[in-house]
Amino acid sequence: MKGNGTKIGFIVAFLAISIYYLWPTLANVLEQNYIDDLPQAERVEYRQENTQRLQDLRQNSLSLGLDLQGGMHVTLEVGTAQFLRELAGENADTTLVNVIEDAKQTALQNDTDFIDEMVNEFEQRYPDGRLSRYYRSDAENITRRSSNQEIQEYLKKQRDSAVDRAMEIIRTRVDRYGVTEPGIFKQGNNRVVVELPGVANKERVRNLLKGTARLEFRLVAQPDEISNAKDRILSYYNNQASSDTTDSVQQGGAQNPLTQVLSTRTRNPYVFGYASGRDTAKVNELLDRPEVQNLLPRNVVLMWGANAFQETQQGGEMFRLIGVRSEVELTGEVIEEASVNFDRATNQPRVSMNMNAEGARRWARITGANIGKPIAIVLDGYVYSFPNVETKISNGRSSISGLESVTEAEDLVNILLSGALPAPLQIIEERTVGATLGEQSIQAGFYSTLIGLLIVAIFMIVYYRSGGAIADLALILNIVFILGILAAFKATLTLPGIAGIVLTIGMAVDANVLIFDRIREEARSGKTLRASIEGGYSNAMSAIMDANVTTFFVGVILYSFGVGPIKGFAVTLMAGIVSSLFSAIVITRVVVDYLTRDKSADVSFG
Amino acid sequence: MRWFETPNFDFIKVHNYAYIFSGILIVLSIIGIFTKGLQYGIDFKGGKEFVLEFEKPVNVTDIRSQLSGPLEGTPSVKLFGSPRDILIRTDNPGDITEVQNTIMSNMEELYSDNSANVIKTDIVGPRFAEDLKEGALNAIIFALIVVFIYILIRFKDWTFSAGAVTALFHDVLIVLGVFTIFGDLMPFSMQIDQSIIAAFLTIVGYSLNDTVVVFDRVRENNLLYKTMDYGEMVNKSLNDTLSRTVITSLTTLFVVTVLFIFGGEVLKGFSFALMLGIIIGTYSSLFVATPTVVELQSRKENA
Numbered sequence: 001m002k003g004n005g006t007k008i009g010f011i012v013a014f015l016a017i018s019i020y021y022l023w024p025t026l027a028n029v030l031e032q033n034y035i036d037d038l039p040q041a042e043r044v045e046y047r048q049e050n051t052q053r054l055q056d057l058r059q060n061s062l063s064l065g066l067d068l069q070g071g072m073h074v075t076l077e078v079g080t081a082q083f084l085r086e087l088a089g090e091n092a093d094t095t096l097v098n099v100i101e102d103a104k105q106t107a108l109q110n111d112t113d114f115i116d117e118m119v120n121e122f123e124q125r126y127p128d129g130r131l132s133r134y135y136r137s138d139a140e141n142i143t144r145r146s147s148n149q150e151i152q153e154y155l156k157k158q159r160d161s162a163v164d165r166a167m168e169i170i171r172t173r174v175d176r177y178g179v180t181e182p183g184i185f186k187q188g189n190n191r192v193v194v195e196l197p198g199v200a201n202k203e204r205v206r207n208l209l210k211g212t213a214r215l216e217f218r219l220v221a222q223p224d225e226i227s228n229a230k231d232r233i234l235s236y237y238n239n240q241a242s243s244d245t246t247d248s249v250q251q252g253g254a255q256n257p258l259t260q261v262l263s264t265r266t267r268n269p270y271v272f273g274y275a276s277g278r279d280t281a282k283v284n285e286l287l288d289r290p291e292v293q294n295l296l297p298r299n300v301v302l303m304w305g306a307n308a309f310q311e312t313q314q315g316g317e318m319f320r321l322i323g324v325r326s327e328v329e330l331t332g333e334v335i336e337e338a339s340v341n342f343d344r345a346t347n348q349p350r351v352s353m354n355m356n357a358e359g360a361r362r363w364a365r366i367t368g369a370n371i372g373k374p375i376a377i378v379l380d381g382y383v384y385s386f387p388n389v390e391t392k393i394s395n396g397r398s399s400i401s402g403l404e405s406v407t408e409a410e411d412l413v414n415i416l417l418s419g420a421l422p423a424p425l426q427i428i429e430e431r432t433v434g435a436t437l438g439e440q441s442i443q444a445g446f447y448s449t450l451i452g453l454l455i456v457a458i459f460m461i462v463y464y465r466s467g468g469a470i471a472d473l474a475l476i477l478n479i480v481f482i483l484g485i486l487a488a489f490k491a492t493l494t495l496p497g498i499a500g501i502v503l504t505i506g507m508a509v510d511a512n513v514l515i516f517d518r519i520r521e522e523a524r525s526g527k528t529l530r531a532s533i534e535g536g537y538s539n540a541m542s543a544i545m546d547a548n549v550t551t552f553f554v555g556v557i558l559y560s561f562g563v564g565p566i567k568g569f570a571v572t573l574m575a576g577i578v579s580s581l582f583s584a585i586v587i588t589r590v591v592v593d594y595l596t597r598d599k600s601a602d603v604s605f606g
Numbered sequence: 607m608r609w610f611e612t613p614n615f616d617f618i619k620v621h622n623y624a625y626i627f628s629g630i631l632i633v634l635s636i637i638g639i640f641t642k643g644l645q646y647g648i649d650f651k652g653g654k655e656f657v658l659e660f661e662k663p664v665n666v667t668d669i670r671s672q673l674s675g676p677l678e679g680t681p682s683v684k685l686f687g688s689p690r691d692i693l694i695r696t697d698n699p700g701d702i703t704e705v706q707n708t709i710m711s712n713m714e715e716l717y718s719d720n721s722a723n724v725i726k727t728d729i730v731g732p733r734f735a736e737d738l739k740e741g742a743l744n745a746i747i748f749a750l751i752v753v754f755i756y757i758l759i760r761f762k763d764w765t766f767s768a769g770a771v772t773a774l775f776h777d778v779l780i781v782l783g784v785f786t787i788f789g790d791l792m793p794f795s796m797q798i799d800q801s802i803i804a805a806f807l808t809i810v811g812y813s814l815n816d817t818v819v820v821f822d823r824v825r826e827n828n829l830l831y832k833t834m835d836y837g838e839m840v841n842k843s844l845n846d847t848l849s850r851t852v853i854t855s856l857t858t859l860f861v862v863t864v865l866f867i868f869g870g871e872v873l874k875g876f877s878f879a880l881m882l883g884i885i886i887g888t889y890s891s892l893f894v895a896t897p898t899v900v901e902l903q904s905r906k907e908n909a
Contacts, residue, residue: 067872075734108733111737111740202702202703202706202727203703203706206702206703426731427702427729427731428730428731428733428734429729429730429731429734430702430727430728430729431727431728431729432724432726432727433725433726434659434723434724434725434726436659436725437657437725437726440870441870441872444868444869444870444873445869445870447868448861448864448865448868448869451864451868452860452861452864452865455860455861455864456857456860456861459856459857459860460857462607463607463853495870495872495873496801496804496873496876499865499869499873499876499877502861502862502864502865502869503808503858503861503862503865503880505861506857506858506859506860506861506862507812507815507854507857507858509854509857510815510850510854510857510858513850513853513854513857514819514850514854517847517849517850517853520608521846524612539826542822542826543818543819543822543823546760546818546819546821546822547814547815547816547818547819547822548815549756550753550756550757550811550814550815550818551811551812551814551815553749553752553753553756553811554749554807554808554810554811554814555811557745557748557749557752557807558745558804558807558808560745561741561742561744561745561748562741562745562800562803562804565800565801566800566801566803566804569801569804570804573808573811606607606608
């Protein structure tokens, strides 16, 4: 009986803390039920009157993982290779590009840092070479004299800040999109994890996240340049088709592979050709060959139109391939304001933009010098429109038309205003769970917990009688503690997390099984009940500790290597071990001691 | 109620049969793993998975043949719990949105009066999958090392560590074998993904739990019965703890079975791995881990 005062104190304290942390969760559930029961009209009013209180409750509640509440989880990777190329700017040459490409492969294979590999690769190839040839920065004091090691540090710093900036930009975009409580974290040195609860339109979010929003204004190529290049490329493929005899025998005549996928007879002199949406990849492949690229004038590139310009009878969408200049006249950095409005003539949505003073000055010069000629508005490598310049534009205004919908226009404004990403982002992992599936999972988890608890509780009472009942009491408190720990540490409850709780219910009684079996053993050797209890608890201790410490280790390992939902499992497993040790050893002991306080008392352990 | 009040089974005597039994299972598992290869799930292989919920039941074969052309390569199509829910997995490298649109337009074509909803998607890039695989492998190796060292420190005898780790290998290998060989026959996904790795590590923890309790008793009895033959003493320890071993295994098996039945489709593979693991783990701590210790001890003494 001695010392039980402290034990009781601990139990009460832990229980109080758990309830304190779980209170908002409970209140939130009750509040939601209350709102659901209200008539439709009163709901909105009630919500408005209590906005702040409801929000606080939700924020302090035990948060549910995306697999339970539905939503979208995306891992984005910053394209370090391209970032390093672009950071070198005009200094980049084939040497650097090759080094970067090779470093990319080795870094992938050995799972090492990309920048370390790049510096290694460079030094191996050019023992006396200096990276300062490529990278300079006045702000960071990187000069021609900087050593490779200094450059290495500088590059890492630049990459880190690029990832940080990317995160900031993503946060702005997500906030503007309107997601409640999004999660945005950095993972490793070049990855960003974005968690968006309750997001339904995945396509929109994808474009929003990875849209680099590189807005460019380019001149369009001369009509004769385009038609000459077209003739050269067509005759190249004609020659190739006729020399390929095996093909002609099988197909009964030589076929030009390019004209099969690309219609080259166009009315618009700036359009190289057009193709259906599913053929564009094939066209790209045919045109990307180095020998074909050489047939194009050096300062001309072919770019696809962003949206279909017409539909075929079968409902296929046709896209135009437009010849534009490779030089960029003006970029989106000069954009100060952007907004959605409608074209008066066509009633189509468009994005109107306002440039800053510097941009407006250059825009005036560009438009003034190209009256009567088209200027292409290019976004992320696609031509949105190439309107003819009618007059010199000196007020710094421009607009993007050719947009499919108002939402596309709105998202574009969002992307333009939140700034261009410092490097392209790629989605390397994406997981979404619908809200209904999440709800089903919550229900499944809840019933599993309940049924599991019931079966184990009944079994314990049948097998250990009153001892079992005491263990059951500890078990129920145990669940309260686990949830309390999760709430206190602001952990997220996931479906595997619930599985962890269910598993804990089965394993938590283990400590009590060890103790009770030991008590029975002691009793068999002829000891009194009190002595058996004393012996049972103390002798079972080392086995209980060993068994739980090892399982706890496994939990720690799972936590450090696992991702997302698995982490949730590891957390509940660890919380379960800690709280089940406490409840199985301390709580049952206090109850058993209390019940056996009289010498004559009898507690059955079955 | 009392089971195994004062049991007196001779575990050590039958250990040769147990070795043969375990040996057969392990050899079969290894053959299965080598001939069929580990059946990696999306987490470790990469790819795109879509779960579609239809209004009415649908036909898996029809969907598969409908999608084979447009997705360039036969996708894997399975039921996801109910006959209205379908899991489609494809290796098509195209853009996520495009692949999803292709699937949805083809489903509309196939079932014009039975509309579908995407309720779950998992897209994992090949490089990310590689990272996850590496992480999982590290976790398992790391867990085994930590276990070995902890037992070495706690029991101050490498034979205990060796016995425990042998049993763990045994358990994980057999569960892995079952998943590889019977993966296609089960109505739920038994591919190896992150949650299965979590299950494996839990099995490691659980099986260890059992083994450690027996070892603990061996250590205690070793001090109490100094004159007793080592094998006999170990056997007594196994019998002493038998009741606890069985009861804990039962309660854990109860809850895991509940999870398997009521936990929903997402947890099926995970809870099935745990069910198998608990049964095999209990068996291995009785018939593999402890006899291994006895054998190693007698060799150590004879050497």
